[in-house]
Amino acid sequence: MNLDMDCRDAVKRNLVADVTRSYGRVRIMAHGTSMLPSVFPGDILIASRCIPADLVPGQIVLCYRDQQFVAHRLVGKIENHLVTRGDAVCGCDQPFREDEVLGEVVLILRDGYPVDPSPAWWHGAGRWTLRRSRMLGRVLVRLKRLQSSKATRAWRSSWKQTQVAGLDRL
Amino acid sequence: MNPIYIARAPEVAARMLGDEMMIMSARTSELFSLNATASAIWQAADGRTPLADIVEGTLCAGYEVTTEEALRDAVELVQNLSAHGILQISDQPIAESTP
Numbered sequence: 188m189n190l191d192m193d194c195r196d197a198v199k200r201n202l203v204a205d206v207t208r209s210y211g212r213v214r215i216m217a218h219g220t221s222m223l224p225s226v227f228p229g230d231i232l233i234a235s236r237c238i239p240a241d242l243v244p245g246q247i248v249l250c251y252r253d254q255q256f257v258a259h260r261l262v263g264k265i266e267n268h269l270v271t272r273g274d275a276v277c278g279c280d281q282p283f284r285e286d287e288v289l290g291e292v293v294l295i296l297r298d299g300y301p302v303d304p305s306p307a308w309w310h311g312a313g314r315w316t317l318r319r320s321r322m323l324g325r326v327l328v329r330l331k332r333l334q335s336s337k338a339t340r341a342w343r344s345s346w347k348q349t350q351v352a353g354l355d356r357l
Numbered sequence: 358m359n360p361i362y363i364a365r366a367p368e369v370a371a372r373m374l375g376d377e378m379m380i381m382s383a384r385t386s387e388l389f390s391l392n393a394t395a396s397a398i399w400q401a402a403d404g405r406t407p408l409a410d411i412v413e414g415t416l417c418a419g420y421e422v423t424t425e426e427a428l429r430d431a432v433e434l435v436q437n438l439s440a441h442g443i444l445q446i447s448d449q450p451i452a453e454s455t456p
Contacts, residue, residue, distance in 0.1 A: 198374045199388055202381040205370040210383035 197254055204251045207289040211236035214296075215249070215256060220324045221273030222247070222259065224313040225306065227331050231296035232258055232304075239269060239285040247292035247304045250283045257283075258292055260306070274310065275317035275324055363411075363435050364404030364451040366443050371399070380443050389443060394420070395434055402444060404451030408435060 207213040217230045225247070226232065234249040242248060242261055248271060249258045259271035259280055268282035295302040317324050365371075368383035378396035380389045391399055394416060401411040409428055416427045438444035445451055 194374060195379075198372050198379050199381075202370050202372055202379060202388065203386075205372070206381050206383045206386070209370060210368050212383065214386035 200251075200254050200256065203256070204289060207234060207236060207249070211290070213249075213290070215258075217258065220328060221276050223275040223317050223324050223327055225260075225274050225304065225310055226258065226295060227297065228328060230302070232292045233294040233296065234258070234290040235293045236289070237291045239288045242269065242288075242291060245306055248283075249289045249292055250287050251289050252283060252287045256289075274306075274314045277318050359448045360407035360409065361432065361435070362404055362406075362447050362450050363398070363402040363408055364445045364447075365399065365402050366445055369443050382441070382443055384442055387441070389441065395438075398431060398434065399438070399444070402435075404445075408432065 203213055203215060212233070212235050215232050215234065217226050217232055218228055220228060232247075232249065237248075244261050244263055246261050247258055248261050248269065249256060250269075250271065251257075257271065257280060259273045259276075261269055262272050262279060263270040265282055267285050269285070269288060270279050270282050272279045292304045295304050317327075366382070369380055370383065371378055371380045373379075373396070376393040376396060378391040378399055380391065380399075381387070382389070397415045397419075398408075398411060401415055408431055409424075412427045412431045413424055416422065416431065417424055420427070435444055435446055439446045
């Protein structure tokens with residue numbers, strides 16, 4: 188285990204949480220396939236601070252717990268807790284406390300183009316199928332990668348680290 | 358040469374990791390990492406102390422470097438930080454802003 192990298196990653200994640208809580212808006216890159224077909228790995232999620240009581244089922248919420256970000260769809264509320272679930276996942280997440288909610292995802296940027304985070308009519312069928320077939324998820328991600336142009340890859344890599352004297356952009 | 362005043366940009370969050378400063382811009386969500394020297398300048402950027410004084414007080418005391426050389430490098434650095442929107446530069450003292 189690389190402790191230095193772990194510390195850096197932990198500090199980065201805490202900074203993202205700080206920025207969202209203090210300034211109300213953050214952009215974060217999605218990883219994983221739990222939100223297929225709504226969110227693909229590499230999508231940029233734009234989250235905006237919100238009042239958890241105002242959230243309604245169907246919205247994608249960005250939560251932060253145990254130094255991990257989770258952006259899953261809200262499916263319900265139990266007392267002061269929010270119940271979320273990944274679109275491609277069968278079970279619900281452990282409910283999030285209201286103070287673990289950073290914001291709602293208001294926009295998804297895919298290959299530089301905006302995508303509405305609200306569930307589309309065909310997502311229902313997609314979710315149902317994806318929950319039953321991991322292979323389909325892998326195929327979707329592979330197809331998406333093939334579809335991405337060189338320009339898209341360049342746009343995405345601009346999010347990665349470049350070095351300037353005394354300053355590293357991460 | 359006119360004095361240069363520097364202040365941290367208002368919409369940034371920063372955390373120290375060892376002698377390195379990690380900064381995130383709320384405007385662009387970009388993450389930056391400053392080395393020890395740049396961190397010292399960043400921490401001293403109060404909007405009231407001229408850059409020349411910061412360089413003399415923090416850098417020249419700790420490194421074997423002439424004031425002119427250190428100031429030249431510091432000016433280049435602060436311009437760089439300013440271009441990325443995480444530091445403000447002015448030839449007048451900068452009033453403190455609250456988020």
